[in-house]
Amino acid sequence: MGAQKKISDLLPGQTATVEHFATSEPWVWRLQELGLLPGALVQLIRCAPLGDPFEIEVKGSLLSLRKKEASAIWVSLA
C-alpha cells in the first residue's frame, strides 16, 4: 500500500485508490453511489481557480466536490 493521503492533498493529474471515508455523513453514500467506493481509482483533475471545489474523475465521469468532502476521503497513491 502506498502513502496515505486525502483527495485534497493530491496534485492535479495524480491518480490514487480510495481507501476509506473519515465520516459517515449522508453525502458519503451519495458519492459512493456515484462510484467513488473504497478500491475505486480516483484522479484529481483540477481545483477551481479559487481553490475550492475540486474536480475528480471516477469511473469515467467528472465530479465536483467541495474541499470539506475532499479532505474527508483517504486514498493511497499507486
Added chain:
Amino acid sequence: MSETLTSQTLSSSSSPQSQTPVFALVGNPNCGKTTLFNALTGSRQKVANYPGVTVERKIGTFLTQHGKPLPIIDLPGAYSFAANSPDEAILRNVLVGHVEDEPKPNQLLCIADAISLERHLYLCIQAAELGLPMTLAINREDLAQESGIDIDTAILQETLGISVILTQANKGTGLIPLRLALSRAKNNVPNQLVRYSNPIEDTIERLEQSLIVHDTTEAQRTRGIALLLLQEGNCPVFVSEKTRTILEREKARLNALDPNWPSALIQARYEIIQALCRQAITHKPVSGKTLTEKLDSVFLHPILGWVSLATIMGGLFWSIFSLAGYPIDAINWTFNELISSINGVFPRGPLRDLLNDGILTGISNILMFLPQILILFFFIGILESTGYLPRAAFLLDRVMGRVGLQGKSFIPLLSSFACAVPGIMATRTLKSPKERLATILIAPWMSCSARLPVYLLLIAACLPNHSAWVKAGVLLFAYTFGMVAAFSVAWISRKTLLKGESTDVIMELPPYTWPSWRNLVIYLADRARTFIKRVGTTILTLSIIMWFLTAYPQNPDLSGAERLEHSYAGIMGQYLEPVISPLGYDWKVGIGLVSAFTAREVFVSTMAIVYSVENGGGGAGCCCGCGGAPKNTALASILPTQTRADGSTLFTPLTCISLMVFFIFALQCISTIAIVRQETGSWRWPIFQLIFMTSFAYIAALCIYQGGKLLGFA
C-alpha cells in the same frame, strides 16, 4: 398522507401484465433522457407540476410500432433512488405509486449513457430490483465509439434478462428497435442479480414479510420496496407504522453489526455491475484529448475560465437588459395603439376605463415579461444542455458558498438585475430547496431595470448641479447597497430560517454536448405557457385591483392631480403620511409609493401626475426603463421646488437618498409576488417576503433619514 391511502396505493390486485402499460422513463441526469422523451413523444406531452412541489411532471404519449398510443412518464433524472431532494423523492414516489393523480407505472424504460455506462447502470440495477418489466436504452453510443468504448448488448441482454437497445436519441437512431421492444405485449422482468450480505438479506426478508402483511404490497414488488426503505435518504417512503417500526429496528441491528452497511449495499451492486461491464465493454485506447478535456482546459482555466464566464454572463445580461427592450417596446406600442383605437370606438365611461387601464394594461404587463423570460431561458437551456452550467457553478461555488448559496445561484441573481421575475423562475436549476428559497428571498434585492428610472429621477432631483461622476457614484451605491444587504440576508437566513446542508455540493460535470434545438423549443414554449397561465392570472387580477384603487371613486370634474388625490390610492397615501413622515416623505410621495406597488417605475409617472407635469399621463406598468426622458427631466426640476406644509423643502438630498433606499429594499412589484407564489407553491413565502422586505426598507430608510438629520444633513 394517511395510512389508509398508503396501504391502498401500495397494493394492486391485478397483475401488471394484464393492465394497460404505463411506462416510466428512468435515468441519470445528463444522459439524453429528455431528448429521448421528446423523440419518442414529439409534441404529445403535457407539462405540469406535482402537487405541492415545483418538480415538473411530464407525461407524454408515444406510438408503438403498430401505432397504438401508450402513456409514458418522464421522471426527474437522479443518480440513485435514495431521495434527498424533492426531485428524487418524486422519482421514487411515482415508481412505488405514492403520488396522487398519477398513474402508477407498470413498465420501466431505463436509459443509460454509453460513455459512463458503469455508473449509469447503478440506477438501472436499482430499478431492476423493483420487479417491474423493463427495457434498457443505452444512449449516445456514437460518442462512446469515438472514445473507444465498444458495448456488446447481447451479453447485457442475456445477463439482465431484458431487451437492451443502443440509441442516439438526438439523431433518432435506434428509435425503431426501441419502439418495437416497447410494443411487445409482454416485456421481461429483469433478473435479480444482486445478492447482499446475509444480515442485509435477512433484513430484506423481514421487511418483505411486513410489507405483504401490513401494506398489502404485491409479492413481486416487495423486494424492491424493502430496498428503497433501506436507502430512503432524507425523504421517507410512505409505509405503515408497523413496517416503519420493523425498519427502525432492523437499521439499528445492521448498525450494530457494521455501521458501514449502507456502503456494503452500494458495493454489492457495483460488484455485479463491474463484472457485467468487464464482459460487455471493450475499451480501445484512443489517442489525443477528448472534446470535454479540451473545452475544460479553457472554460475551467484559472484566467481564461473567468474571461469566458464574464463573456457568457455579460452576453446573457446584455440580452435580457437591452435586447429584450425591442420586443418590449413593440408590445408596449401595440397595446398603446389598441388602447387609443378603443378610445376612438367606445364611449367614455367606467367600462372603457376598466378595459383600457385595468385589463389591457394588465395583459400588457404580463406579456412585457415574455421577452426577458424567453431570452433568459434560451440561455439557460443552452448552458444547461451543453454542460456549461455546472462549470459556471464550479467556478463560482467558492464565492457563493461563502454566503450559504451555491454556484448555480449566480444566474438567477444576475438575471434579477434585469428583472426578478425571470430570475426567480431560473432558480429551478437549484435542486436544494433551502438554497433555492434563499436565492428567491434575495433575488428582488438585485436592483432591477424597473428601479432605474426611479433612481435616475431621484438622483437628478437631489443632485442637479453635480458632475456625471457623482451621479454615477450614487447609482453605483444603490446597486451595491442592495447586493451587500442581499448577501448578508442570504448568509443569515442559511444560518437560521433556512439552515441545512446543501444537497448539491456533489455534482457531475457532464461531457459537453451540442444543444438540441428541438428540446430548446419545447422547453421555451413550456416556460412561456406556464408563465402566462399560472402567473399571468395573478398579475392580471392584481393589476385590475391597482387600477381600481387609483381610478376610484371617480371624480370626472377634477384635474388629473386632484382625481388621483381623491382616489383610494390617494386616500391611502394620505393615511400613510404619519407612517412615512419619519422617513422624510409627505402624502404625495405616499401616493407614489402606493401606486409603485404595481411596478416600481410607475412611481415616476404617478409623481408626474401628482405634480401636474405635462404629458404626465402614462398608464401603469412597463418594465424596461421606459420612464421617458423628457418627462423625467421636467419632473426632476419640479421636485426640488416642492415644500412641506411648514414651508421646508421636501426633496432635499437626504429625502432623495432615503427614498432611494426605500426603493432598493421594498417589494413593490405585484409580478414578483405572483412569481414567488408560483415557484414556491403557496402564498406563505411571498407574504413573508413582502412583509420582511418592506419592513427592512422602512427601517433602512428611517435610519438613513433620521441618522442624516442628526448629523445635520437635513
